[in-house]
Amino acid sequence: MSQTEVARAESLDEQDPHWREKDGDRKPKSRRPANTAFRQQRLKAWQPILTPKTVLPLFFIVGIIFAPIGGLLIWASSQVQEIVIDYSDCKDEAPWAPETSPIADRVRSSFKSSKSTSIPMWQKRWENKTLKGTSQRKNTTICSLFFDIPDPIGPPVFLYYRLTNFYQNHRRYVQSLDLEQLKGKPLDNNTISGSSCDPLRIDPVTKKAYYPCGLIANSLFNDSISYPNLVNIGPYVMTNKGIAWDSDKELIKTTKYKPWEVVPPPNWKERYPNGYTDDDPIPDLHEDEEFMVWMRTAGLPTFSKLSLRNDTAAMEAGNYRLDIDDHFRVTEYGGTKSILISTRTVMGGKNPFMGIAYVVVGGICIVLGALFTVAHLVKPRKLGDHTYLTWNSEHPSTAIATGRDDRLGSNTL
Template identity: 60%
Template sequence: MSQAEVPRAESIDDQERAHAADGDKKPKSRRPASTRSPLHPEPGIYRLAFSRLTRRVLRYRFPTTAIKSMAVSLFFDSGSSANNTGTDRCLPLRPILTPKSVLPLFFIVGVLFAPIGGVLIWASSQVQELVIDYTDCKASAPENTMADIRDRVSATFKASTADSKYYWKQSNGTDNSTVCSLYFNIPESMGPPVFLYYRLTNFYQNHRRYVQSLDLDQLKGTAVPNSTISGSVCSPLATDDATGKAYYPCGLIANSMFNDSISSPVLLTGKDPVNYTMTKTGIAWDSDKALIKQTQYKPWEVVPPPNWKSYNGSYEKTGIPNLHENEDFMVWMRTAGLPSFSKLSRRNDDTAMGRGDYRLDIVDEFPVTEYDGTKSILLSTRTVIGGKNPFMGIAYVVVGGVCVLLGALFTVAYLIRPRKLGDHTYLTWDATNQPTTAVASGRDDRMRPSAP
């Protein structure tokens, strides 16, 4: 059959069938039949299957060459020879770490970090702060007479506090409560602004079960059914066993809310006491204010948490509290990440707290001795970096000092015993013989027999 008479195949499959038909007309081979097991066919079968698969893939004409060229040009140096393959090309960024390029980096980091740390430490030292521990006031403070508590006070002021006096006493309040009165001296004017915190220690608000023990839908104002609350993460403080009603708010966080009532300081210097007014407005984050909404519960549908004693186990007489307006509650519900923490209780953003003697009354309700904790009040100002916290400044100074020290040590070592960069005599695969140029360059004929 001539070339003109050969029919044109419509596809690769047609070509394969045509080749198969021509193969049937060829004389049979005289070679013996294959003795391979069906589990181990002839290698030619693999080649035939691979060739057919290749032809089928190429039928779609993927631009593999163009894609490969683009990938190589992106990740490798475009200035390489066009005849080189991607494996022969080098990355465009090839930093060579030499002593002259690395050693200055140590000194640069040290010179930058050390002054920054010094500024942070200085800013932290400008914060005026007074901390008074009143953990044992109910148990140790005398009634109606004052006792010295200088060993329970920590003060940070520019003015001297050597002559400052610190006392406490306790008295009976309403509903059989105990009022702890703290007397302290401010040696210089503070603020504004002036912030009043309460500080707790050894209280693990970051415990996983404690952090999860709340119902967000309930806080958002939804009247969540009792059946849903009983199976929620608020357990075991989800519903009241006696009445079967849901706690509002439910969970461990709300039940353990800090309930010491802290009043505003009263200036005693002068003829008449002057109240230094501090407000609770603005102590919570805006995000927390947006989260907590007015509840849709009715007073008879829910009960207060067990530790909320002021409601006597029911909201029917007092009404449900407006938690969406209670910023103390919002501050407490934002759990702390460490077991020792401070939470904002009051603030004054407009008026300075003048120097003089003050009295601060606290209704002492929150127990801390059961878990070996402590509680304190903290009066503080702030700077551009916030409250008093020298840790960040110390960290910057330490890092800067370590970098300068390492830079100096490496510089001395480089000057005393410098190492030649790229010296081929350091390259050897034979530890018994001295390295040679041929061995280091890889041109030594290792297959050549050695001399006797």
């Protein structure tokens, strides 16, 4: 193709990019992109030039904004009143009632007032109790915690249980459940066998499916926490309704299984020693918000899960007693368990980390801005100064002679 023909083709490309398709018999198709701003990379773009006059103010602006925000977050966190009591070893170390022993080293509290009228204590006792949600009775270790609330707190008031060294974020643990089963569908054994409930899918003895199947449900936190009882006055009534997310309530439904079609998970055998029966029917998980809270796995090995709440009445100051049915063993895997009674602010519970992070970032920006400003004033640098370019500097070569003559292709001595 001659230069004239090439020029004519390019001209036609600009006028009508599809002319080759219309006249394909005469001219071959071109691989040249269409002559548009996008195809030819002629779109307008903003490329800011970073200069001291634009960068230094940004450091100070970020510092001035972040530092006060961090201070407000730290202040909001300090307004949360809470008490945390570790009762991991209560079953093994607490004295039998009526004796008590101090546990000040196991208690951490944060209240507006530092006054306290009593030392935290604990004790344990045996009691024949009906297991939660069933007709079964069992001799249970009751751990009693005695503590002081120096100031009225709330409402709202929340009671959590806190576990440490419990890895709910393990991949196999997180995946060990069947969403279809939790939605109430009566899945057959073949379906359960192919689900992600492994390794707790089918009972090896009865050959029936577990309900609910999987590791998460099997390891359900089963300590029963009673209402805090104000000594000589009465209980501070709380509820376990409204502790789960609405999305969890939409996910977990009442099952359509019949009692004889499924069996409880291995760790539930204490509550259901004879399996699901007419006296101890299949639990309605759609109404069990504590189960829903447990099934929403935590992302870290130390976590707190809501157990009880009171949104209407304040928790009065005074000496309290809290009874806990101690079933959940944590010492076997080196973990701990605690109860946490807390209030909240508009920023949530007590957690100063975010505030500290904002203050640190703001402080670093102000310090860097000050240092760079001083450096710019003391030794300013001209914008676009070519003397800072190393590729164009006339420095003597630092190459080491190797004694090789490339032209001759031989070594010289």
